[in-house]
Amino acid sequence: MKEKIFEIAKEDLPLYFQDFKNFWDESTDQISDDDLFELYRATLVFKNWKLSFHALDINKYDKILDEIYEDINSSLFLAILGLYRSAHMHMRSSIELSMQLIYFLHHPIEYKQWHDGDFVIKHNDLAEYIIKHPNFKIDIRNFVESITRNWRHLSKHIHAESPIFFQCEKDIRKTNSFSVKDYGIWKTNYLRNIYRLNKLLLLFFKNDLSRFPENSRNILLSLLKSDDLSLIQEN
Numbered sequence: 001m002k003e004k005i006f007e008i009a010k011e012d013l014p015l016y017f018q019d020f021k022n023f024w025d026e027s028t029d030q031i032s033d034d035d036l037f038e039l040y041r042a043t044l045v046f047k048n049w050k051l052s053f054h055a056l057d058i059n060k061y062d063k064i065l066d067e068i069y070e071d072i073n074s075s076l077f078l079a080i081l082g083l084y085r086s087a088h089m090h091m092r093s094s095i096e097l098s099m100q101l102i103y104f105l106h107h108p109i110e111y112k113q114w115h116d117g118d119f120v121i122k123h124n125d126l127a128e129y130i131i132k133h134p135n136f137k138i139d140i141r142n143f144v145e146s147i148t149r150n151w152r153h154l155s156k157h158i159h160a161e162s163p164i165f166f167q168c169e170k171d172i173r174k175t176n177s178f179s180v181k182d183y184g185i186w187k188t189n190y191l192r193n194i195y196r197l198n199k200l201l202l203l204f205f206k207n208d209l210s211r212f213p214e215n216s217r218n219i220l221l222s223l224l225k226s227d228d229l230s231l232i233q234e235n
Contacts, residue, residue, distance in 0.1 A: 019176070020081055026178045027080045035187065042194040043073050045223070048216035049201060055211055060111075061101055068097045072194065079186045082178070084170055085157050087186055091193045092154035095147060098197045099126040102133070102204055123151060135204050138231070147196050154189070198223050202232050 031039075046069040050062060071094040078087040103126055104111035113119035127148050131141050170182045198220060202209070209217055209232070221229060 023082050023176075023178070024080055027082065027183070030178045030180070030183070031080075038191060039076055039187070041219070041223070042191060043069075043076055044219055045194055045198050046072060048213075048219045049198075051216045052205070052212040052220070055213055055216075056205075056208055058105070061104065063115075064097050064101050064104070068094050068101075068197075071097070075186075075190055079183070079190070082170070082182070084182050084186045088154050088157040088189065091189060092151060092158060094193065094197060095151045095154070096123065098200065099123070099130060099147075102126075102130055102200070123148065130200075133204070135206075137206070138203075140200075140203065143196075143200070147200065150189075150193060150196065154193075195223055199228055199232075206232055 046065055050065040050069070053059070053061065053065065071090040075087040075090040075094075078084075078090070100114070100121065103121065104114065110119050110121070127144050130136075131144050170179065202220060202224070205212075209221075212220070221232065224232065
């Protein structure tokens, strides 16, 4: 039995790889240059947040920033392979880690406990903490609640709350070819998620932007719409 399964596995793995390669090639052919620019620029956000943290002499949270970057990158690459359910799962993780990052900045004891696997904080508690944080000079309740709504929506992919969130129900799984609909849903969620997380951190560090490396500051600010950019830059 073991030898037979091993034999089949050795036959199947190259076939899976070829399927993924074929889909990857089709996806990259279908994704426009404008989309590719937007999507790849989004992957650079947390690389540049790490550089900005270092400019502020904040170095102890590199693992969190690195993992958020991995989540963002994984979401993109899984989407190019058509694995949209998994791609959405990584987006939820990026929300959780970004909000925990803000919390841990002023909670070193809890950070050490979390680092050792002895501390858990619920999303709603994180959200309330952030809403009341004095670093935010404006009322951000509605904004944080929009992040929470997105977190709940992304959670539906993890918990498979309905077949519409199943990978096997995606058009790409039924046709084994690129689906503009599936891709469009993911792209909208992906860019919206990164936009909100970037905006949240920019609002939190608003008074420190002048200390960011110029290239990093420009990349982070370049994502913002004019109204939000004005909000960040106003005195």
